[in-house]
Amino acid sequence: MKSIDVSQIKDDNKNFVLQSWSKQKNVNSKTITKAQGVFFWDEAKNRYFDMSSQLVYLNVGHNHPKVLEEFKHIGEIPMAAPSFATASKAELAKKIIEVAPSNMSKVFFTCGGAESNDHAVKMAKMATGRYKIFSRYRSYHGATFGAGNLTGEGRRFTVEPGLPGFVKFDTPYLYREVIDFESEEAATKFYLDRLRNQMLYEGPETIAAVFMEPIPGSNGVLIPPKGYLEGVRKLCDEFGILMICDEVMTGFGRTGKMFAVDHYNFEPDMMTFAKGVTSGYAPLGGVIVSEKIASYFDDNVLMTGLTYSGHTVSTQIGNATLDVYKEEKIIENAEEIGQILAKRLDQLCQYDSVGEVRHIGLFAAVELVKDKTTGDPIISYGMDYGKDTVGLMKTFVGLLGERGFYTYSHESSVIIAPPLIISEQEINEAMDIFEKVLGIFEKEYLFTDKALISN
Numbered sequence: 001m002k003s004i005d006v007s008q009i010k011d012d013n014k015n016f017v018l019q020s021w022s023k024q025k026n027v028n029s030k031t032i033t034k035a036q037g038v039f040f041w042d043e044a045k046n047r048y049f050d051m052s053s054q055l056v057y058l059n060v061g062h063n064h065p066k067v068l069e070e071f072k073h074i075g076e077i078p079m080a081a082p083s084f085a086t087a088s089k090a091e092l093a094k095k096i097i098e099v100a101p102s103n104m105s106k107v108f109f110t111c112g113g114a115e116s117n118d119h120a121v122k123m124a125k126m127a128t129g130r131y132k133i134f135s136r137y138r139s140y141h142g143a144t145f146g147a148g149n150l151t152g153e154g155r156r157f158t159v160e161p162g163l164p165g166f167v168k169f170d171t172p173y174l175y176r177e178v179i180d181f182e183s184e185e186a187a188t189k190f191y192l193d194r195l196r197n198q199m200l201y202e203g204p205e206t207i208a209a210v211f212m213e214p215i216p217g218s219n220g221v222l223i224p225p226k227g228y229l230e231g232v233r234k235l236c237d238e239f240g241i242l243m244i245c246d247e248v249m250t251g252f253g254r255t256g257k258m259f260a261v262d263h264y265n266f267e268p269d270m271m272t273f274a275k276g277v278t279s280g281y282a283p284l285g286g287v288i289v290s291e292k293i294a295s296y297f298d299d300n301v302l303m304t305g306l307t308y309s310g311h312t313v314s315t316q317i318g319n320a321t322l323d324v325y326k327e328e329k330i331i332e333n334a335e336e337i338g339q340i341l342a343k344r345l346d347q348l349c350q351y352d353s354v355g356e357v358r359h360i361g362l363f364a365a366v367e368l369v370k371d372k373t374t375g376d377p378i379i380s381y382g383m384d385y386g387k388d389t390v391g392l393m394k395t396f397v398g399l400l401g402e403r404g405f406y407t408y409s410h411e412s413s414v415i416i417a418p419p420l421i422i423s424e425q426e427i428n429e430a431m432d433i434f435e436k437v438l439g440i441f442e443k444e445y446l447f448t449d450k451a452l453i454s455n
Contacts, residue, residue: 006043013027030043038426040062049430051418053280056249058280061421062419064324067324082306088313096277100259104290109285110285110286116285118144128241130206133211134167136171136213140152141246167202167207196235210243212245213245251277255338256334256361270287272288277321278321331420333422351438353447367414
Protein backbone atom coordinates (compact mmCIF):
# COMPACT_ATOMS: atom_id res chain seq x y z
CA MET A 1 0.00 0.00 0.00
CA LYS A 2 1.31 3.44 -0.90
CA SER A 3 2.48 5.41 2.13
CA ILE A 4 0.38 8.42 3.09
CA ASP A 5 1.92 11.76 3.99
CA VAL A 6 -0.94 12.99 6.17
CA SER A 7 0.68 16.32 6.90
CA GLN A 8 1.04 17.05 3.17
CA ILE A 9 -2.54 15.99 2.50
CA LYS A 10 -3.88 18.28 5.20
CA ASP A 11 -1.78 21.21 4.00
CA ASP A 12 -2.81 20.74 0.36
CA ASN A 13 -6.44 20.38 1.36
CA LYS A 14 -6.29 23.59 3.36
CA ASN A 15 -4.44 25.51 0.65
CA PHE A 16 -6.12 24.31 -2.53
CA VAL A 17 -9.57 22.84 -1.81
CA LEU A 18 -12.76 24.83 -1.28
CA GLN A 19 -14.81 22.89 1.25
CA SER A 20 -18.59 23.07 0.98
CA TRP A 21 -20.79 24.72 3.61
CA SER A 22 -17.77 26.06 5.52
CA LYS A 23 -15.85 29.20 6.27
CA GLN A 24 -12.54 28.23 4.73
CA LYS A 25 -10.41 29.71 7.52
CA ASN A 26 -12.10 27.31 9.95
CA VAL A 27 -11.44 24.17 7.91
CA ASN A 28 -9.28 21.61 9.70
CA SER A 29 -10.34 18.35 8.09
CA LYS A 30 -9.43 14.96 9.45
CA THR A 31 -7.88 12.51 6.99
CA ILE A 32 -9.39 9.08 6.55
CA THR A 33 -6.43 6.69 6.40
CA LYS A 34 -8.29 3.38 6.58
CA ALA A 35 -11.88 2.18 6.36
CA GLN A 36 -13.71 -1.13 6.58
CA GLY A 37 -17.35 -2.05 6.97
CA VAL A 38 -19.06 0.43 9.31
CA PHE A 39 -15.76 1.91 10.55
CA PHE A 40 -13.10 4.35 9.40
CA TRP A 41 -9.87 5.58 11.01
CA ASP A 42 -8.24 9.01 11.01
CA GLU A 43 -4.59 10.08 10.88
CA ALA A 44 -4.30 9.69 14.67
CA LYS A 45 -5.53 6.07 14.39
CA ASN A 46 -8.83 6.95 16.05
CA ARG A 47 -11.63 4.60 15.02
CA TYR A 48 -15.13 5.91 14.22
CA PHE A 49 -18.51 4.29 13.74
CA ASP A 50 -19.66 5.83 10.45
CA MET A 51 -23.16 6.59 11.71
CA SER A 52 -24.13 8.79 8.77
CA SER A 53 -22.70 6.56 6.01
CA GLN A 54 -20.55 9.59 5.15
CA LEU A 55 -23.35 11.66 3.51
CA VAL A 56 -26.01 8.93 3.70
CA TYR A 57 -24.76 6.97 0.72
CA LEU A 58 -22.36 4.25 1.87
CA ASN A 59 -25.10 1.64 2.17
CA VAL A 60 -22.90 -1.43 1.61
CA GLY A 61 -20.19 -0.08 3.90
CA HIS A 62 -16.56 0.81 3.34
CA ASN A 63 -14.36 -1.31 1.05
CA HIS A 64 -16.95 -3.89 0.08
CA PRO A 65 -14.98 -6.60 -1.81
CA LYS A 66 -17.55 -7.29 -4.56
CA VAL A 67 -17.94 -3.62 -5.42
CA LEU A 68 -14.18 -3.06 -5.36
CA GLU A 69 -13.72 -6.06 -7.64
CA GLU A 70 -15.58 -4.25 -10.41
CA PHE A 71 -12.93 -1.55 -10.52
CA LYS A 72 -10.42 -4.17 -11.64
CA HIS A 73 -12.40 -4.55 -14.86
CA ILE A 74 -12.43 -0.90 -15.88
CA GLY A 75 -10.01 -1.62 -18.72
CA GLU A 76 -12.55 -4.02 -20.17
CA ILE A 77 -15.34 -1.43 -20.21
CA PRO A 78 -15.55 0.74 -23.35
CA MET A 79 -16.12 4.46 -22.86
CA ALA A 80 -19.22 5.49 -24.74
CA ALA A 81 -21.23 8.66 -25.30
CA PRO A 82 -24.86 8.61 -24.11
CA SER A 83 -26.15 7.92 -27.63
CA PHE A 84 -24.56 4.43 -27.62
CA ALA A 85 -26.09 1.36 -26.02
CA THR A 86 -23.76 -0.25 -23.49
CA ALA A 87 -24.07 -3.46 -21.51
CA SER A 88 -23.69 -1.86 -18.09
CA LYS A 89 -26.15 0.99 -18.78
CA ALA A 90 -28.83 -1.27 -20.22
CA GLU A 91 -28.43 -3.88 -17.49
CA LEU A 92 -28.61 -1.36 -14.65
CA ALA A 93 -31.67 0.37 -16.07
CA LYS A 94 -33.41 -3.01 -16.31
CA LYS A 95 -32.45 -3.90 -12.72
CA ILE A 96 -33.76 -0.58 -11.41
CA ILE A 97 -37.09 -0.93 -13.21
CA GLU A 98 -37.45 -4.46 -11.82
CA VAL A 99 -37.29 -3.15 -8.22
CA ALA A 100 -39.14 0.14 -8.79
CA PRO A 101 -42.93 0.61 -8.39
CA SER A 102 -44.93 -1.31 -10.98
CA ASN A 103 -45.84 1.75 -13.08
CA MET A 104 -42.21 2.66 -13.75
CA SER A 105 -40.80 2.08 -17.22
CA LYS A 106 -37.47 3.74 -18.07
CA VAL A 107 -34.42 5.44 -16.52
CA PHE A 108 -32.57 8.61 -17.48
CA PHE A 109 -29.08 8.55 -15.93
CA THR A 110 -27.28 11.52 -14.41
CA CYS A 111 -24.13 12.00 -12.32
CA GLY A 112 -25.77 12.73 -8.96
CA GLY A 113 -28.83 13.73 -6.97
CA ALA A 114 -29.04 17.44 -7.73
CA GLU A 115 -28.71 16.78 -11.46
CA SER A 116 -31.42 14.14 -11.20
CA ASN A 117 -33.79 16.66 -9.66
CA ASP A 118 -32.90 19.30 -12.25
CA HIS A 119 -33.71 16.94 -15.09
CA ALA A 120 -36.92 15.67 -13.51
CA VAL A 121 -38.16 19.27 -13.42
CA LYS A 122 -37.33 19.71 -17.11
CA MET A 123 -39.09 16.47 -18.03
CA ALA A 124 -42.18 17.47 -16.07
CA LYS A 125 -42.37 20.80 -17.87
CA MET A 126 -41.91 19.14 -21.24
CA ALA A 127 -44.47 16.40 -20.61
CA THR A 128 -47.18 18.71 -19.26
CA GLY A 129 -46.58 21.97 -21.09
CA ARG A 130 -46.94 23.71 -17.71
CA TYR A 131 -44.32 25.73 -15.86
CA LYS A 132 -44.97 25.85 -12.10
CA ILE A 133 -43.28 23.41 -9.73
CA PHE A 134 -44.53 22.92 -6.17
CA SER A 135 -42.00 21.81 -3.56
CA ARG A 136 -41.94 21.98 0.19
CA TYR A 137 -40.44 24.03 2.96
CA ARG A 138 -38.03 22.01 5.13
CA SER A 139 -36.75 20.13 2.11
CA TYR A 140 -33.35 19.74 0.49
CA HIS A 141 -32.98 18.74 -3.16
CA GLY A 142 -29.43 19.83 -3.99
CA ALA A 143 -27.24 22.87 -4.53
CA THR A 144 -27.37 23.37 -8.30
CA PHE A 145 -29.43 26.32 -9.48
CA GLY A 146 -32.47 24.21 -10.33
CA ALA A 147 -32.31 21.93 -7.30
CA GLY A 148 -31.59 24.95 -5.15
CA ASN A 149 -34.87 26.49 -6.29
CA LEU A 150 -36.64 23.27 -5.32
CA THR A 151 -35.03 23.34 -1.88
CA GLY A 152 -37.13 24.75 0.93
CA GLU A 153 -34.61 25.67 3.62
CA GLY A 154 -31.74 28.09 4.17
CA ARG A 155 -29.38 26.52 1.66
CA ARG A 156 -31.58 27.86 -1.14
CA PHE A 157 -30.90 31.50 -0.34
CA THR A 158 -27.75 31.68 -2.48
CA VAL A 159 -29.82 30.96 -5.62
CA GLU A 160 -32.32 33.73 -4.88
CA PRO A 161 -33.79 35.72 -6.51
CA GLY A 162 -34.76 32.41 -8.00
CA LEU A 163 -36.37 31.08 -11.13
CA PRO A 164 -40.03 31.96 -11.80
CA GLY A 165 -42.59 29.27 -11.20
CA PHE A 166 -41.18 27.59 -8.10
CA VAL A 167 -43.80 27.57 -5.33
CA LYS A 168 -43.34 26.36 -1.73
CA PHE A 169 -45.85 24.68 0.55
CA ASP A 170 -45.68 23.33 4.10
CA THR A 171 -44.19 20.00 5.13
CA PRO A 172 -46.15 18.23 7.88
CA TYR A 173 -43.97 18.55 10.98
CA LEU A 174 -46.29 17.63 13.80
CA TYR A 175 -43.72 18.05 16.58
CA ARG A 176 -43.40 21.75 15.77
CA GLU A 177 -46.97 22.39 14.59
CA VAL A 178 -48.82 25.00 16.67
CA ILE A 179 -52.09 23.11 16.19
CA ASP A 180 -52.65 20.17 18.53
CA PHE A 181 -54.28 17.65 16.19
CA GLU A 182 -56.40 14.89 17.68
CA SER A 183 -54.92 12.33 15.27
CA GLU A 184 -52.51 11.90 12.38
CA GLU A 185 -55.50 11.66 10.06
CA ALA A 186 -56.73 15.06 11.27
CA ALA A 187 -53.30 16.53 10.58
CA THR A 188 -53.30 14.99 7.13
CA LYS A 189 -56.67 16.54 6.29
CA PHE A 190 -55.46 19.95 7.47
CA TYR A 191 -52.29 19.89 5.35
CA LEU A 192 -54.05 18.49 2.28
CA ASP A 193 -56.80 21.10 2.48
CA ARG A 194 -54.16 23.84 2.61
CA LEU A 195 -52.29 22.32 -0.33
CA ARG A 196 -55.46 22.04 -2.40
CA ASN A 197 -56.30 25.68 -1.71
CA GLN A 198 -52.78 26.71 -2.70
CA MET A 199 -53.09 24.78 -5.95
CA LEU A 200 -56.33 26.61 -6.68
CA TYR A 201 -54.77 29.98 -5.84
CA GLU A 202 -51.84 29.27 -8.19
CA GLY A 203 -54.02 27.94 -11.02
CA PRO A 204 -53.88 24.13 -11.32
CA GLU A 205 -53.61 24.38 -15.11
CA THR A 206 -50.18 26.03 -14.65
CA ILE A 207 -48.72 23.44 -12.26
CA ALA A 208 -46.47 20.82 -13.87
CA ALA A 209 -45.47 18.85 -10.78
CA VAL A 210 -45.45 18.47 -7.03
CA PHE A 211 -41.88 17.62 -6.07
CA MET A 212 -41.22 16.11 -2.65
CA GLU A 213 -39.01 13.89 -0.55
CA PRO A 214 -41.36 11.15 0.70
CA ILE A 215 -39.44 11.42 3.97
CA PRO A 216 -37.37 14.62 4.26
CA GLY A 217 -33.89 13.53 5.30
CA SER A 218 -31.38 16.17 6.32
CA ASN A 219 -34.21 18.34 7.61
CA GLY A 220 -34.90 15.81 10.32
CA VAL A 221 -36.33 12.51 8.95
CA LEU A 222 -39.87 13.89 8.99
CA ILE A 223 -42.20 10.90 8.77
CA PRO A 224 -45.46 11.88 7.00
CA PRO A 225 -48.74 11.46 8.89
CA LYS A 226 -51.04 8.61 7.87
CA GLY A 227 -52.58 9.03 4.45
CA TYR A 228 -50.69 12.21 3.59
CA LEU A 229 -48.65 10.99 0.61
CA GLU A 230 -51.65 9.11 -0.77
CA GLY A 231 -53.66 12.32 -0.39
CA VAL A 232 -51.09 14.33 -2.35
CA ARG A 233 -51.29 11.70 -5.09
CA LYS A 234 -55.09 12.16 -5.27
CA LEU A 235 -54.73 15.94 -5.50
CA CYS A 236 -52.24 15.56 -8.33
CA ASP A 237 -54.61 13.22 -10.15
CA GLU A 238 -57.50 15.63 -9.65
CA PHE A 239 -55.67 18.47 -11.38
CA GLY A 240 -53.51 16.54 -13.86
CA ILE A 241 -50.31 17.36 -11.96
CA LEU A 242 -47.30 15.04 -11.93
CA MET A 243 -46.02 13.73 -8.59
CA ILE A 244 -42.23 13.46 -8.37
CA CYS A 245 -40.56 11.78 -5.39
CA ASP A 246 -36.96 12.59 -4.49
CA GLU A 247 -35.50 9.26 -3.34
CA VAL A 248 -31.88 10.42 -3.51
CA MET A 249 -31.37 9.81 0.21
CA THR A 250 -34.07 7.23 0.92
CA GLY A 251 -33.66 5.00 -2.14
CA PHE A 252 -32.01 1.58 -2.25
CA GLY A 253 -32.83 0.28 1.19
CA ARG A 254 -32.28 3.17 3.58
CA THR A 255 -35.79 2.90 5.06
CA GLY A 256 -35.87 -0.91 5.20
CA LYS A 257 -37.53 -1.18 1.78
CA MET A 258 -36.08 -0.60 -1.66
CA PHE A 259 -37.66 2.86 -1.86
CA ALA A 260 -39.43 4.99 0.72
CA VAL A 261 -42.58 5.06 -1.44
CA ASP A 262 -42.83 1.29 -0.95
CA HIS A 263 -44.05 1.93 2.61
CA TYR A 264 -47.15 3.68 1.25
CA ASN A 265 -50.11 2.96 -1.00
CA PHE A 266 -49.42 5.10 -4.05
CA GLU A 267 -47.16 5.33 -7.09
CA PRO A 268 -45.40 8.54 -8.22
CA ASP A 269 -44.99 9.61 -11.84
CA MET A 270 -41.24 10.04 -11.48
CA MET A 271 -38.58 9.20 -8.90
CA THR A 272 -35.11 10.64 -8.62
CA PHE A 273 -32.19 8.67 -7.17
CA ALA A 274 -28.41 8.73 -6.55
CA LYS A 275 -26.33 7.88 -3.44
CA GLY A 276 -27.33 4.27 -2.74
CA VAL A 277 -27.38 3.14 -6.36
CA THR A 278 -23.58 2.83 -6.20
CA SER A 279 -23.22 3.29 -2.43
CA GLY A 280 -21.07 6.27 -3.36
CA TYR A 281 -18.34 4.17 -4.97
CA ALA A 282 -18.90 6.05 -8.23
CA PRO A 283 -20.91 9.19 -9.06
CA LEU A 284 -24.28 8.22 -10.49
CA GLY A 285 -27.90 9.32 -10.28
CA GLY A 286 -31.00 9.23 -12.36
CA VAL A 287 -34.69 9.78 -12.98
CA ILE A 288 -37.07 6.82 -13.09
CA VAL A 289 -40.13 7.63 -15.18
CA SER A 290 -43.52 5.98 -15.44
CA GLU A 291 -44.86 4.36 -18.58
CA LYS A 292 -47.01 7.46 -19.08
CA ILE A 293 -43.99 9.77 -19.12
CA ALA A 294 -41.84 7.37 -21.13
CA SER A 295 -44.51 7.06 -23.82
CA TYR A 296 -44.74 10.84 -24.15
CA PHE A 297 -41.09 10.92 -25.20
CA ASP A 298 -41.66 8.20 -27.79
CA ASP A 299 -43.07 10.91 -30.07
CA ASN A 300 -41.57 14.03 -28.51
CA VAL A 301 -37.89 14.92 -28.29
CA LEU A 302 -36.34 14.57 -24.84
CA MET A 303 -34.71 18.00 -24.87
CA THR A 304 -32.09 17.41 -22.24
CA GLY A 305 -28.86 15.49 -21.79
CA LEU A 306 -25.50 15.09 -20.08
CA THR A 307 -22.03 14.19 -21.31
CA TYR A 308 -21.78 11.43 -18.72
CA SER A 309 -25.37 10.16 -18.79
CA GLY A 310 -25.10 6.41 -18.26
CA HIS A 311 -21.32 6.50 -17.83
CA THR A 312 -20.15 2.94 -18.34
CA VAL A 313 -17.88 2.73 -15.30
CA SER A 314 -20.45 4.21 -12.93
CA THR A 315 -23.24 1.99 -14.22
CA GLN A 316 -20.96 -1.04 -13.91
CA ILE A 317 -20.45 -0.19 -10.24
CA GLY A 318 -24.21 0.31 -9.92
CA ASN A 319 -24.84 -3.21 -11.19
CA ALA A 320 -22.41 -4.66 -8.67
CA THR A 321 -24.04 -2.67 -5.88
CA LEU A 322 -27.54 -3.87 -6.71
CA ASP A 323 -26.23 -7.44 -6.85
CA VAL A 324 -24.80 -7.01 -3.35
CA TYR A 325 -28.14 -5.74 -2.04
CA LYS A 326 -29.85 -8.86 -3.34
CA GLU A 327 -27.21 -11.52 -2.66
CA GLU A 328 -26.40 -10.38 0.87
CA LYS A 329 -29.98 -9.44 1.85
CA ILE A 330 -28.77 -6.01 2.87
CA ILE A 331 -32.15 -4.32 2.63
CA GLU A 332 -33.66 -7.05 4.81
CA ASN A 333 -30.87 -6.38 7.30
CA ALA A 334 -31.74 -2.67 7.28
CA GLU A 335 -35.31 -3.51 8.21
CA GLU A 336 -34.28 -5.95 10.96
CA ILE A 337 -31.54 -3.82 12.53
CA GLY A 338 -33.76 -0.79 12.09
CA GLN A 339 -36.14 -2.31 14.64
CA ILE A 340 -33.26 -2.60 17.12
CA LEU A 341 -32.23 0.99 16.42
CA ALA A 342 -35.83 2.08 16.93
CA LYS A 343 -35.91 0.58 20.43
CA ARG A 344 -32.67 2.30 21.37
CA LEU A 345 -33.91 5.61 20.00
CA ASP A 346 -37.26 5.41 21.76
CA GLN A 347 -35.41 4.94 25.06
CA LEU A 348 -33.70 8.30 24.53
CA CYS A 349 -37.00 10.11 25.09
CA GLN A 350 -36.35 9.84 28.84
CA TYR A 351 -33.58 12.44 28.49
CA ASP A 352 -34.50 16.06 29.18
CA SER A 353 -32.68 17.24 26.05
CA VAL A 354 -34.50 14.92 23.64
CA GLY A 355 -37.63 16.49 22.21
CA GLU A 356 -38.50 13.78 19.71
CA VAL A 357 -36.97 10.81 17.89
CA ARG A 358 -38.05 9.85 14.37
CA HIS A 359 -37.03 6.66 12.62
CA ILE A 360 -37.80 4.28 9.78
CA GLY A 361 -35.39 1.49 8.85
CA LEU A 362 -31.84 2.76 9.33
CA PHE A 363 -32.89 6.35 8.80
CA ALA A 364 -33.34 8.37 11.97
CA ALA A 365 -33.07 11.75 13.64
CA VAL A 366 -32.84 12.78 17.29
CA GLU A 367 -34.16 16.29 17.84
CA LEU A 368 -32.56 18.07 20.79
CA VAL A 369 -34.21 20.85 22.75
CA LYS A 370 -33.29 23.38 25.43
CA ASP A 371 -36.61 22.92 27.20
CA LYS A 372 -38.68 19.76 26.85
CA THR A 373 -41.86 21.47 28.05
CA THR A 374 -41.78 24.26 25.47
CA GLY A 375 -39.84 22.37 22.80
CA ASP A 376 -37.47 25.33 22.48
CA PRO A 377 -34.97 24.24 19.80
CA ILE A 378 -31.23 24.46 20.26
CA ILE A 379 -30.90 26.00 16.80
CA SER A 380 -33.85 27.83 15.31
CA TYR A 381 -35.00 27.21 11.74
CA GLY A 382 -32.64 28.59 9.11
CA MET A 383 -29.82 29.41 11.51
CA ASP A 384 -27.45 26.54 10.68
CA TYR A 385 -25.29 28.82 8.56
CA GLY A 386 -25.97 32.18 10.20
CA LYS A 387 -23.50 34.22 12.21
CA ASP A 388 -24.90 33.14 15.60
CA THR A 389 -25.16 29.45 14.84
CA VAL A 390 -24.13 26.00 15.89
CA GLY A 391 -22.66 26.46 19.37
CA LEU A 392 -24.40 23.72 21.30
CA MET A 393 -25.07 21.43 18.34
CA LYS A 394 -21.45 21.69 17.24
CA THR A 395 -20.47 20.83 20.79
CA PHE A 396 -22.75 17.77 20.84
CA VAL A 397 -21.56 16.43 17.48
CA GLY A 398 -17.98 17.11 18.58
CA LEU A 399 -18.49 15.11 21.78
CA LEU A 400 -19.80 12.22 19.70
CA GLY A 401 -16.78 12.39 17.41
CA GLU A 402 -14.34 12.42 20.32
CA ARG A 403 -15.79 9.08 21.41
CA GLY A 404 -15.84 7.49 17.96
CA PHE A 405 -19.37 8.22 16.74
CA TYR A 406 -19.27 10.12 13.42
CA THR A 407 -22.35 11.89 12.09
CA TYR A 408 -23.71 15.36 11.34
CA SER A 409 -26.56 17.58 12.45
CA HIS A 410 -28.93 20.03 10.81
CA GLU A 411 -30.54 22.66 12.98
CA SER A 412 -31.41 20.79 16.20
CA SER A 413 -31.60 17.28 14.72
CA VAL A 414 -28.78 14.74 14.80
CA ILE A 415 -28.89 12.30 11.87
CA ILE A 416 -28.35 8.58 12.47
CA ALA A 417 -28.05 6.63 9.21
CA PRO A 418 -25.34 3.95 9.41
CA PRO A 419 -24.33 1.59 6.59
CA LEU A 420 -27.07 -0.95 5.96
CA ILE A 421 -24.67 -3.81 6.76
CA ILE A 422 -24.40 -2.81 10.43
CA SER A 423 -24.90 -5.63 12.95
CA GLU A 424 -26.94 -5.74 16.14
CA GLN A 425 -23.78 -5.64 18.24
CA GLU A 426 -22.40 -2.67 16.32
CA ILE A 427 -25.63 -0.68 16.51
CA ASN A 428 -25.80 -1.24 20.27
CA GLU A 429 -22.16 -0.26 20.77
CA ALA A 430 -22.67 2.91 18.76
CA MET A 431 -25.86 3.82 20.58
CA ASP A 432 -24.13 3.24 23.91
CA ILE A 433 -21.75 6.03 22.87
CA PHE A 434 -24.64 8.26 21.83
CA GLU A 435 -26.43 7.77 25.14
CA LYS A 436 -23.28 8.40 27.17
CA VAL A 437 -22.67 11.64 25.28
CA LEU A 438 -26.25 12.75 25.88
CA GLY A 439 -25.66 12.48 29.62
CA ILE A 440 -22.42 14.46 29.43
CA PHE A 441 -24.01 17.06 27.19
CA GLU A 442 -26.92 17.68 29.53
CA LYS A 443 -24.80 17.77 32.67
CA GLU A 444 -21.85 19.80 31.45
CA TYR A 445 -23.19 22.00 28.65
CA LEU A 446 -26.94 22.26 28.22
CA PHE A 447 -28.41 22.71 31.66
CA THR A 448 -25.59 24.80 33.12
CA ASP A 449 -24.22 28.31 32.73
CA LYS A 450 -21.94 26.91 30.02
CA ALA A 451 -24.97 26.86 27.75
CA LEU A 452 -25.00 30.64 27.71
CA ILE A 453 -21.39 30.65 26.56
CA SER A 454 -21.75 27.81 24.05
CA ASN A 455 -24.87 29.18 22.45
